[in-house]
Amino acid sequence: MSITIKDIAKLANVSHTTVSRALNDSPLINEETKKKIKIIASQLKYIPNYNAKNLVLHKSNTIGLFFSSINQGTSPTFFFQIIKGVNSIIKEDYNLVVRGIDTYKDFTVIDNKRFDGIILMSQSDNDNAFIYHILQTKIPLVVLNREMSNTSLVNILSDDRKGAFKAVEYLIENGHRDIAIIEGKEEFKSSKERKEGYIEALMNYKIPLNVEYIVKGNYDMESGYQCMKKLIKLEKMPTSVFCSNDDMAIGAIKAVNDSGFNVPQDISIIGFDDIDFCKYTAPALTTVKRPMEAISILGSKTLLDLLNKKTCKNKKLYINTELVIRDSVRQLSEKI
Template sequence: MGVTIKDIAKLANVSHTTVSRALNNSPLIKEKTKRKIIEIANQLNYSPDVHARSLVLQRSYTIGLFLTSLTEGTTSSFLAETIRGVHTVIDENYNLFIRGIQDFEHFSAITRKRFDGIILMSQSDIDNSFIYHVLEQKIPLVVLNRQVDDPSIVNILSNDREGAYEAVRFFIMNGHRKIAIIEGTPKFRSSLERKEGYLNALIDHQLPIFQEYMVKGNYDMVSGYESMKKLLCIENPPTAVFCSNDDMAIGAMKAINEADLTVPTDISIIGFDDIGISEYTTPALTTVKRPIEKISMVGAKKLLHLMDRAEETAEPIFLTTQLVNRQSVAVRKEG
């Protein structure tokens, strides 16, 4: 039989309630007493009964990490960075439950008894019904990646519109005038924000907007490849293409190479996200770095504070994007 709280209490000459409070870092226990109890627990290799503690504290010790979808429009690198960011923060005593919202026909399984808190990496407005179900269940919630209108929700995201604007502006500063965009998954908010940045940059620099230069993708390499083939087929193809994520940029580069053209000599490319492989493409991809891992880390910290019933500001927190200049943009002299 394993070591129990009563065993520690007997050796420490305190009540088992004091031991329980000390092991749960209660502010009601003096630091000297707390250190003594923890030292005894470590010497005895004490391991808490999580199930029993869950019943006593009415906690599940489960944190939910939900995305709009785990497959549609969600790249493996995006998912990996999201999970890594959360994992660096949450305590080892918590289980992390990862699921796509689209996997649920209804949300009856999402209850306060099952989840101590939920982090939502939101990619679309269709997540709103899930958000308000979680709020109705009074489960602490943090929403990442997409700005939500409810001022009571803790909301952390990157400024995608500004990042896209800077990417297109970089093309313009390098002499490009015929600039296209391969858009992301149509229903995702990030796709709209990045397109807005693209359009705003063209308008602010008094460049014409051509409908044929705006092609819809789906945040994967295949759609980047197919979209680039469409752009190459138009009568007056672009000299620069802003791709709404790096996966599509990589697909676009493949289509350019297959057409016996080169990046960046014939067509310059900029991606978005700065996934790990971007640095190792040929040529290395110029891209907009979006701090997904940092967003997830900040979100996890905020959630832990909420779960401890600490006050948290609900104003949106914007983390800045950064243009990473590598080798996929060439200077172009155009009239």
């Protein structure tokens, strides 16, 4: 037979309300009484009924980690880094539910009885309806990865545009002028930001934009492979390619090799994200490090602060990208 709060109350000669408050460290109970009750509870090996406790406290002990989509455009490495970062912070304090927004036909099933807080890895403007629903339900929310104009939202992201600019600038500094881009998934905000960084770098160095050098990928290795095949078949093949993520860059390297060319002797390639595989490709991939695990860790800590009623000083936080130079870019001339 399991021990209940009423059993502890009888032995301590107090009300069951006092026992409940003492076990939850309520400031309404003095320390001597708390200590007495906790000793009795320990001796009886009392196990709290968390379901009943959560009903009283109106808590689910569940945090939702939502992606725009898990199946479309979210690379396995990206997915793993985010879950790893979030899980390292919430640990055993909460259950973690991972879902894609695109699997829901109706958002009304997402309410504050099911979720204490939500972390959204937002990849698309299409997420706005979901964000609006969460704001209406008043579930604490932290949005990662996509810049939001709503000043009431806590927003943590990296500057993808600046990171893309650095990557293309590095190619230009190494003498490249015929620079192509393999874009990411069209509706994803990151794709737009990285393309804008690419164009800005070309404009800044007065390099004409060649529309043939702009090809649309899908953030996966297969699309990187197929897009590179198209670029290789052009009458004037580019000397370098900026890939909007590392998965596509890995696919692009294979396409170059399969076509009888060499990276970086014939075509230089730069990726974006700095996934673990970058160090082990042949050649090792030069890329832009976007610290997604760090972003998800900071997002999780911020959400826990919100759940503990702490005020967030900064509503919008940027984590810098970093160019990681390895072996996939060839210097064509003296650096400018």
